[in-house]
């Protein structure tokens with residue numbers, strides 16, 4: 001891959017993916033965004049070691065910044081487009097039951113988990129198209145152009161047997177709807193779009209009881225990215241490649 005952009009990289013899965021791509025030398029440019037680069041100590045250390053890591057400030061709620069970020073990324077990739085956009089950053093409220101749900105929480109989750117990935121993808125369509133056109137001999141997948149939306153099995157309506165988690169579940173179900181629509185809207189440009197459940201991972205969001213450690217989980221996720229084909233376009237898959245019901 002020439003270039004991969006990941007949002008929310010100062011910690012958790014985003015940071016794990018950045019480290020994996022850099023140590024395995026999988027992309028010419030790894031573009032990592034975070035809300036406050038000055039406080040992102042691990043990213044700062046990594047960018048001293050790897051000169052193909054580029055860190056940019058991005059708060060997903062700052063929609064006015066998106067076009068400037070596209071310009072900054074264009075300057076990095078210099079006419080080769082963006083191969084992969086990973087919409088990773090997300091939020092999850094701890095209050096789960098119906099008696100505790102609040103309107104502001106619902107709005108906030110939709111803004112960060114659904115609206116932002118959609119609008120960020122919209123902003124990057126020209127660069128994704130550019131990469132897809134330049135790599136037209138490659139099959140549909142990350143070597144050409146792809147958008148990967150970090151969803152969750154909690155966003156699966158079919159799999160919901162426990163209730164609760166309204167803001168998170170609803171915003172991730174809506175993100176899956178975004179994935180599905182984008183996969184049709186970007187089909188002619190040969191840009192693959194998929195939703196990924198990364199597994200239950202030990203991060204601030206996943207908590208310490210989660211099943212998977214960040215490093216091996218990131219490795220599994222990156223392997224899945226590299227194996228994506230047209231069969232995954234518009235689908236919802238988990239880390240081990242199994243399809244997740246909508």
Ligand SMILES: NC(=O)c1ccc[n+]([C@@H]2O[C@H](COP(=O)([O-])OP(=O)(O)OC[C@H]3O[C@@H](n4cnc5c(N)ncnc54)[C@H](OP(=O)(O)O)[C@@H]3O)[C@@H](O)[C@H]2O)c1
Nearest residue numbers: 008012013035059060089090150152200201203204205206
């Ligand atoms: N961990 C799991 O078990 C699990 C399971 C299923 C799905 N996922 C999904 O995987 C993705 C990553 O999760 P994680 O476990 O790594 O979560 P995490 O440890 O809580 O990290 C979340 C990341 O998102 C960033 N973020 C939050 N709000 C943002 C905003 N408004 N603008 C920009 N960045 C923002 C955070 O930045 P700050 O540090 O600045 O807050 C942080 O970098 C999420 O989309 C999550 O829903 C995780």
